[in-house]
Amino acid sequence: MTSSTTEAVAARARPEELWVKCPGCGQIAFRKEVERNLNVCPKCGHHLRLTLEQRLAVTLDPGSWRELFADLAPGDPLGFADAKPYPKRLEEARRKTGRLDAVSVGLGRIEGRALALAVMDFGFMGGSMGTVVGEKLSRLFERAAQARLPVVIFSTSGGARMQEGTLSLMQMAKVSCAIARLRERRLPYLSVLCDPTTGGVAASFAMQGDLNLAEPGALIGFAGRRVIEQTTHERLPENFQRAEFMLAHGMLDAIVPRHLMRSTLARLLVLLAPGRRRALAPTVLAGG
Amino acid sequence: MAAGAKRSAQSTGDAWERVKLARDPARPQTLDYINGLCQGFFELHGDRCFRDDPAIVAGLGYFGRQPVALVGHQRGHSTAERLKRNFGRPHPEGYRKAARLFELAERFGLPVITFIDTQGAEPGVGAEERGQAEAIARCLVLMARLEVPVVSCVVGEGGSGGALALGVANAILMLENACYSVITPEGCAAILWRESTPENVARAAGMLGLCAPELLRLAVVDEIVPEPGGGAQADPEAAVRLLGVVLRRHLARLARLGPQKLRRARQRKFAAMGVPFLLPGAVANSGPSG
Numbered sequence: 386m387t388s389s390t391t392e393a394v395a396a397r398a399r400p401e402e403l404w405v406k407c408p409g410c411g412q413i414a415f416r417k418e419v420e421r422n423l424n425v426c427p428k429c430g431h432h433l434r435l436t437l438e439q440r441l442a443v444t445l446d447p448g449s450w451r452e453l454f455a456d457l458a459p460g461d462p463l464g465f466a467d468a469k470p471y472p473k474r475l476e477e478a479r480r481k482t483g484r485l486d487a488v489s490v491g492l493g494r495i496e497g498r499a500l501a502l503a504v505m506d507f508g509f510m511g512g513s514m515g516t517v518v519g520e521k522l523s524r525l526f527e528r529a530a531q532a533r534l535p536v537v538i539f540s541t542s543g544g545a546r547m548q549e550g551t552l553s554l555m556q557m558a559k560v561s562c563a564i565a566r567l568r569e570r571r572l573p574y575l576s577v578l579c580d581p582t583t584g585g586v587a588a589s590f591a592m593q594g595d596l597n598l599a600e601p602g603a604l605i606g607f608a609g610r611r612v613i614e615q616t617t618h619e620r621l622p623e624n625f626q627r628a629e630f631m632l633a634h635g636m637l638d639a640i641v642p643r644h645l646m647r648s649t650l651a652r653l654l655v656l657l658a659p660g661r662r663r664a665l666a667p668t669v670l671a672g673g
Numbered sequence: 674m675a676a677g678a679k680r681s682a683q684s685t686g687d688a689w690e691r692v693k694l695a696r697d698p699a700r701p702q703t704l705d706y707i708n709g710l711c712q713g714f715f716e717l718h719g720d721r722c723f724r725d726d727p728a729i730v731a732g733l734g735y736f737g738r739q740p741v742a743l744v745g746h747q748r749g750h751s752t753a754e755r756l757k758r759n760f761g762r763p764h765p766e767g768y769r770k771a772a773r774l775f776e777l778a779e780r781f782g783l784p785v786i787t788f789i790d791t792q793g794a795e796p797g798v799g800a801e802e803r804g805q806a807e808a809i810a811r812c813l814v815l816m817a818r819l820e821v822p823v824v825s826c827v828v829g830e831g832g833s834g835g836a837l838a839l840g841v842a843n844a845i846l847m848l849e850n851a852c853y854s855v856i857t858p859e860g861c862a863a864i865l866w867r868e869s870t871p872e873n874v875a876r877a878a879g880m881l882g883l884c885a886p887e888l889l890r891l892a893v894v895d896e897i898v899p900e901p902g903g904g905a906q907a908d909p910e911a912a913v914r915l916l917g918v919v920l921r922r923h924l925a926r927l928a929r930l931g932p933q934k935l936r937r938a939r940q941r942k943f944a945a946m947g948v949p950f951l952l953p954g955a956v957a958n959s960g961p962s963g
Contacts, residue, residue, distance in 0.1 A: 487833040551883060553855050616797065
C-alpha cells in the first residue's frame with residue numbers, strides 16, 4: 386500500500402500536471418493549491434474526483450489504515466476479448482493504478498473511531514464491479530460483523546463489469562447478502578456516493594446504506610444519460626442525476642461537502658453506535 | 674481460462690439465435706406459467722406510493738396445496754399488451770410492488786416463486802426521478818433476508834439489474850433457451866464498438882456467456898429446465914408443464930429447511946458466486962460463518 390502510494394506520487398511529478406483545469410468553472414489553478422483544498426476548486430467549489438490514495442488521505446486518521454485482502458485478483462471466466470483480451474486490460478489497469486482491482490478495503494479510524502472502510506477506484510476500468518470487488522466487499526462486511534464495526538463505503542463506479550459477464554451481475558446480489566447480515570447484527574453502514582456512481586453499483590450497495598450520503602455535484606443514477614436521451618428523445622436538464630437532483634427527489638439523506646465529510650461521518654457513527662439500542666440517555670429517561 | 678475461451682468461441686454462433694428465441698413473444702410468460710401451474714391466482718396491485726406497474730405481475734395462489742407468493746415480469750404477447758406493459762421493462766413502482774409481496778410472503782410464511790423475463794429496467798426520466806437504482810437495491814437486500822423458500826425461474830430474457838431484482842433465490846432455474854446477462858448484446862456492442870451492427874451484436878452475444886449451459890458451468894444457475902422440441906414457443910403448454918415438474922422438486926426440497934437455514938443457505942450460495950474464478954493464490958472465501 387505505502388509503496389504504491391509513493392509510486393503514484395512520483396508518477397505525478399510531471400510538469401504538465403503542475404496545473405489543473407477545473408471541470409466546473411474552466412479556470413486554471415495551481416495543483417498544489419487545489420490539493421491543499423482537498424481537491425475542491427478554490428474558485429467555484431467544484432469537487433474534483435479523488436484518486437483512491439487521495440480519498441484515504443483526506444478521510445482517515447493518519448497512519449490508521451490497514452488494508453485487507455489486497456492480493457485478490459480476478460480470473461477470466463469467459464475468455465472475454467474485444468479489441469484486447471480482458472487479461473490485457475486488467476494488466477494495463479494494474480500498471481496505471483498499482484492495484485489488482487477496482488476497490489481497496491480495510492480497517493481504519495476516523496476521529497479515533499474504528500471502522501471498516503472500502504474505497505472504490507474509478508481509475509481502474511471505470512470502477513467496475515466484477516468478482517473481486519464483490520468478494521472484497523463481501524469479506525469486509527463479514528469482518529465488520531464479526532468485529533462489531535460500522536462500515537463506510539465511498540463508491541465511484543460505472544456499474545457491473547461487462548468482461549466478467551453474468552458473474553459480475555451476481556456480485557450485486559452477493560454484496561446485498563453481506564449487507565443483510567450486517568443489518569441482522571444491527572451495525573450501521575454509511576454509503577457515500579461519489580462522482581460518478583451509476584448502474585449496478587448504484588442499484589445495489591451504494592443505495593443500501595442505512596444512510597446514503599453524497600458529495601456535491603456527484604452523478605448518481607441507474608441508466609446512463611445517453612441511453613435515456615436516445616430512448617426518450619428528450620433533452621435532459623443540466624442537473625439531471627446530480628446529487629442535488631437525487632436529494633430533491635428523496636434518494637439521499639444529505640449532501641456533504643468534502644471538508645465536512647470526516648467530521649460528519651464521525652458524528653453519524655456516534656449517533657448510530659451499535660449497542661445503544663436498549664440504554665436510553667439519562668436525560669430522555671428523566672424527561673419521560 | 675483456456676476452457677472458457679474455447680467454450681465462448683463455440684457458442685458465438687448460436688448465442689444470438691438464443692437471445693432472439695428468448696425474446697419471442699409467442700413463448701409462455703409469467704401469467705401463462707402462473708395460470709398453468711397455480712390454482713386460484715389472485716393478482717395484487719400497486720406499490721402504495723405512486724401507481725401500479727403492469728410490467729410486473731404479483732399475487733397469491735396455490736401451487737398444489739401450498740399457498741405461495743408469485744412475482745414476475747410480464748412483457749405481453751400482443752402489441753396492445755406489450756405497449757400496456759412497457760415491454761416488460763419495470764419502473765421503480767414495479768420493484769416496490771415486488772418488495773411489498775416479498776414482505777407479505779415473509780410475514781405469512783409463504784414460499785416465493787419469481788419469473789424473470791425482462792430486457793432490463795426502464796431507462797427514463799420518471800424512472801430515475803423515482804429512484805430506479807434504489808428500488809432495485811431494496812429488492813436485492815430484502816430477498817437476501819427472507820426466511821421463506823425462494824425459487825427464481827429465468828423463463829425468457831434476464832437483462833441486468835432489472836432482472837436480478839427478482840432473482841436472489843435459494844434455487845435459480847433457467848429454461849433451455851433463456852438467457853441471463855449483465856448487459857444486452859446491443860448495449861455491449863454499443864460500448865465496445867460504438868455501433869450496434871447485426872454482426873457486432875451477434876459477436877457481443879457470443880462473448881457475454883449468457884446461455885444456460887455456460888451459466889450452469891459458472892454456477893450462476895442451479896438447473897436447466899428442458900423445453901419442448903423446437904423451443905417453448907412451439908408448444909407453450911408443454912413448456913409450462915416441464916417447468917412445473919422441476920419447480921415442484923425444488924419447492925419440496927426447500928420446504929424441509931427451517932427459516933434461518935433458508936436465509937443462511939441463500940446468503941452462502943451468493944457468497945460463493947465467482948469465488949472459483951478468482952486467480953490461484955487468492956485465498957477462497959470462508960463464506961458467512963455462524
